Amino acid sequence: GQSLEQPSEVTAVEGAIVQINCTYQTSGFYGLSWYQQHDGGAPTFLSYNGLDGLEETGRFSSFLSRSDSYGYLLLQELQMKDSASYFCAVSSNTGKLIFGQGTTLQVKP
Amino acid sequence: SAVISQKPSRDICQRGTSLTIQCQVDSQVTMMFWYRQQPGQSLTLIATANQGSEATYESGFVIDKFPISRPNLTFSTLTVSNMSPEDSSIYLCSAYDRGLTDTQYFGPGTRLTVL
Numbered sequence: 001g002q003s004l005e006q007p008s009e010v011t012a013v014e015g016a017i018v019q020i021n022c023t024y025q026t027s028g029f030y031g032l033s034w035y036q037q038h039d040g041g042a043p044t045f046l047s048y049n050g051l052d053g054l055e056e057t058g059r060f061s062s063f064l065s066r067s068d069s070y071g072y073l074l075l076q077e078l079q080m081k082d083s084a085s086y087f088c089a090v091s092s093n094t095g096k097l098i099f100g101q102g103t104t105l106q107v108k109p
Numbered sequence: 110s111a112v113i114s115q116k117p118s119r120d121i122c123q124r125g126t127s128l129t130i131q132c133q134v135d136s137q138v139t140m141m142f143w144y145r146q147q148p149g150q151s152l153t154l155i156a157t158a159n160q161g162s163e164a165t166y167e168s169g170f171v172i173d174k175f176p177i178s179r180p181n182l183t184f185s186t187l188t189v190s191n192m193s194p195e196d197s198s199i200y201l202c203s204a205y206d207r208g209l210t211d212t213q214y215f216g217p218g219t220r221l222t223v224l
Contacts, residue, residue: 033212033213035215041217042201042215042216042217042218043152043201043215044215045212045213045214045215048212087151087152089152091213094140094157095139095140095142095205095207095213096140096142096154096157097142097152097154097203097213098154099151099152099153100151101150101151102151
């Protein structure tokens with residue numbers, strides 16, 4: 001089977017840095033993606049790692065270690081608007097995504 | 110990037126009826142998928158919508174309950190049949206075309222409430 005684990009909730013203050021971890025067990029692993037979802041909204045693509053290492057996109061970075069079946073999303077200079085749910089998702093070579101249960105990030109002033 | 114629209118955006122339906130959700134992509138894409146997101150939960154893949162052939166369903170989802178069509182590379186429909194309150198969810202379609210960023214884009218979702 002396939003499974004992903006990520007923390008259910010994370011709280012941080014504005015301006016801080018937060019890391020959301022994701023471990024996975026899956027067959028046919030192709031890559032790890034991260035999505036952001038605000039209440040009532042659709043998931044929005046944040047980042048993708050197909051190879052080991054760090055990918056940086058503005059304030060957001062994502063890391064993957066295929067040998068450890070582990071990745072993380074790093075959010076820097078947190079802003080109030082970053083309060084949302086964050087999902088890691090593994091993809092197979094067919095493109096379909098299997099999502100983790102999501103991490104609710106609450107940013108406090 | 111792909112822009113995806115869904116219709117309807119929301120609906121309230123009676124038990125035992127069926128609802129068809131439409132998904133339109135602004136460009137041709139290789140793959141389209143349908144997901145369900147129950148209240149407070151993560152996204153669960155229902156099926157892969159295959160162009161010109163029957164959809165490929167994930168474990169726990171069957172064609173009789175969730176018939177899917179994909180007549181071309183930009184359009185797909187999902188029907189939720191013989192609805193019950195347990196079908197109340199957000200239904201999302203997504204589009205994927207492997208490229209440099211390997212990105213899957215999601216539509217805005219259809220919020221379904223079954224009474």
